[in-house]
Amino acid sequence: MVSKIAMGLFTAGVLALGLSSAAMADAKASIEAREACMKANGAMMKVMVPVIKGQKPYDKAANDAAIAAAEAACAGWAGWWGEDTKPGGDLKTEAKAEIWTDPAGFEAAGGAYMKAVAAVKASADEASFKAAFPDLGKSCQGCHEKFRQADQ
């Protein structure tokens, strides 16, 4: 009898705790997802840059696999920018406040990246890959210049 009530209270307590930290967990998960997406982009560059520099032979399959991995890692992108993931809070992030004050600019930077990825994906041979790549590299730099801040 007693134990039933106690159990009820206990569960309620756990639930309440769980609820209050759920938002926090969400924010943390969002930031971790952003970082994982970006790490996949970094890995994609590591596949492509040596080909551009002439240190490795062109390999369409390797490019496609790297793009697919980045696409998979970034699939949830649109849902990762909650107010509670802004810089200056409890959670460490390299995102810059301008993401929230200049949403149109942030979207445009994302658009430039999407367009460049599509062009690289569509390139069927070495020459067209090499022609498409510079815009991709510039799109990383372009977004980071405005919307990222170092936190080391």
Next chain:
Amino acid sequence: MRLFTRRTGLALALIAALGLAAFWLLSAPRPLTAADVPGHTPDLANGKILYHAGGCISCHQPSPELAGVENTVPAGGAPLHTPVGTLYPMNLTPDAATGIGQWTDLQFLNAVMRGISPEGENLIPALPYTSYAHMKPEDVLDIRAYLASLPPVTSPEQEADITALPLIRRGVGLWKWVGLDTTPWKPDPAQSESWNRGSYLVNGPGHCQECHTPRNVFMALDESRAFAGGPHPEGKGKVPSLRGLIERGRYTDAADLASALKDGEAMGYDGLASGGMGQVQRNISQLPESDIQAIADYIASLK
């Protein structure tokens, strides 16, 4: 008991007046004089290199309202946000009315190397004269000659959005006693020629320390922690340390660092775009390969 007598009142007024006089004297600019202007035949090619090393375009961008002016032309007027307010760094093209066409060499040297305007006012150290002060005056005159070779653009000067600007300029004059070190750059004979070239480019025109060296309580560069990184001077985020970049595995060697500085994030290097570094990197990429390597040799040696 009356604590505040007529006598103490007078004494306090006197102290205040003396304080004010001292503030006025100490905050007055100390300019270069005609004797400091070297006899020099301008070298345009050198001027162009140092213009890029100095990163003048990063801050003297054309105002978005200037139609048809490319953003590689230092026509000025674009906003520069600083913790004290917004400045609109001026037109550096040789336009006679709105640019620096009519300036004398001495006026240019005083602005860039001492932070003193032709009107004799102290300039806000957002213009990194604290680093440019270490440059060779000949090099600064070469920058002037390069700027004079650009097509003139009409771009009128805009007043800064800073409250109590005249008082702040006086305050800057006071600050210069601790914040402005005018020692000319000196080579280290124990090091290679490339290292010394890098040291000059980094500590003089490149003004890398303005961001990468933390400041002490007087807001002066803390040379005991040179290049150790710290809070971003513009107030947002941080600036990484440039010490031990190779030892920490950020770059494999000085050659790798040189190609990072040349190609930046567009070629897969990370951590070279945000907080103004992207502009710096683009400016560095305009330098001859030997100069980029020299910068890398010097930076890679920082322990």
